[in-house]
Amino acid sequence: MAVMDQTIIPLAREKVMQMKTYAGNRLENLKEDISQKMKSNISDKNSPEENYKIFTEGLRNYQPRIILPGTLSQNQIEEMVRQASADPEIFFVKNYSCAKTPLNTFCEPKYIYSEDETSDLNVRIAAQVEKIAKNAGSGSEYERVLHVHDILCANIQYVNDCVWDRHTVVGAFVDRKAVCDGFAKAFKMVMDRMGFKCLVIFGSGSLPQSSADPSHAWNLVKINGEWRHVDVAFDARDNWKNERIHDYFSLTDEQIKRDHIFDSGKYPEASGSKNDYYTAYGLMMRGKEELRNFAVSNIRNGITTFSVSLPDNVPDGVIESKVLDVLTNLPLGNGAKYRVNLGCNTAQHIFRIQIETAAG
Numbered sequence: 001m002a003v004m005d006q007t008i009i010p011l012a013r014e015k016v017m018q019m020k021t022y023a024g025n026r027l028e029n030l031k032e033d034i035s036q037k038m039k040s041n042i043s044d045k046n047s048p049e050e051n052y053k054i055f056t057e058g059l060r061n062y063q064p065r066i067i068l069p070g071t072l073s074q075n076q077i078e079e080m081v082r083q084a085s086a087d088p089e090i091f092f093v094k095n096y097s098c099a100k101t102p103l104n105t106f107c108e109p110k111y112i113y114s115e116d117e118t119s120d121l122n123v124r125i126a127a128q129v130e131k132i133a134k135n136a137g138s139g140s141e142y143e144r145v146l147h148v149h150d151i152l153c154a155n156i157q158y159v160n161d162c163v164w165d166r167h168t169v170v171g172a173f174v175d176r177k178a179v180c181d182g183f184a185k186a187f188k189m190v191m192d193r194m195g196f197k198c199l200v201i202f203g204s205g206s207l208p209q210s211s212a213d214p215s216h217a218w219n220l221v222k223i224n225g226e227w228r229h230v231d232v233a234f235d236a237r238d239n240w241k242n243e244r245i246h247d248y249f250s251l252t253d254e255q256i257k258r259d260h261i262f263d264s265g266k267y268p269e270a271s272g273s274k275n276d277y278y279t280a281y282g283l284m285m286r287g288k289e290e291l292r293n294f295a296v297s298n299i300r301n302g303i304t305t306f307s308v309s310l311p312d313n314v315p316d317g318v319i320e321s322k323v324l325d326v327l328t329n330l331p332l333g334n335g336a337k338y339r340v341n342l343g344c345n346t347a348q349h350i351f352r353i354q355i356e357t358a359a360g
Helices: 008-039 048-060 074-085 115-135 141-155 169-175 180-194 288-300 316-327
Strands: 066-069 093-100 104-111 198-205 215-223 226-230 249-251 305-309 337-345 350-358
Touching (some): 048 066, 048 104, 074 093, 115 141, 141 215, 141 249, 180 215, 288 305, 288 316, 288 350, 316 337
Antiparallel strands (some): 215 226, 226 249, 305 350
């Protein structure tokens, strides 16, 4: 009988070992490939814009769980929720619970109204928005945006009573009570209806002598091709119809940053020549003589309450005393005596002046 060549056995064993090594390496490479795909699954399937579209469509369809392809980072989730929070039409969601798997991200919204309730509120809100948009008139872009600002200031009361609707257009248009983001969303909704580009900004800001939470929201709106800041909530007062405050209308980044803080990298730049309310309507006083003449002219015409702004080059520390120096020596004639009541927004260099006169 034939005798097997003994050299074949070591060769066969070596071949088997090579195959095992190859298979082992392939398995490890496959595991690594799967692992890398899972790690890189954050945005391979959808762009942030596509994910946001899926997210908001799920909200509007009242889905109990919204599934987004890919494992979104915490920053991506927070940015998506921030965008939804700035959308005035998504007033029916209070918060979200989000979880991740290696392949998907799940978001479970907390809806605060039923679909029927939301539908009813949408009808009521749309009617208010339409009414304001029509009442804005047919003037210049500046005048129309200003008119909307004034309507909201005059008709919505700033109320911070821990009611969730105060943060939404429901509070602003249905209850007529809102906090800063409720005002901002209401303004944006009307601007959207009128065809103006408008954003809601989230940051911080504090009025003078205020100890309130600095967390704040306001708007950027594009007027005559230039972005400008509008903070309706900061201008709104219970007696707005008497005072008619416009301290925060149509400000540049430079102006708003005097008492507001925000991440300017997330928003369009508001630069260029100043066209705030006081500059646009000739209420910027360039010097002592101009302020003195303006005050005397108003008083002689029976106007004893008025507001003015002063240039940026007047130091904050002395600005109030300089205004009082001018106003306490007005040439009214006939021995007229008067008293000056001065209110000020020193951050924005704006003064509200009331003159009480009496015959001498």
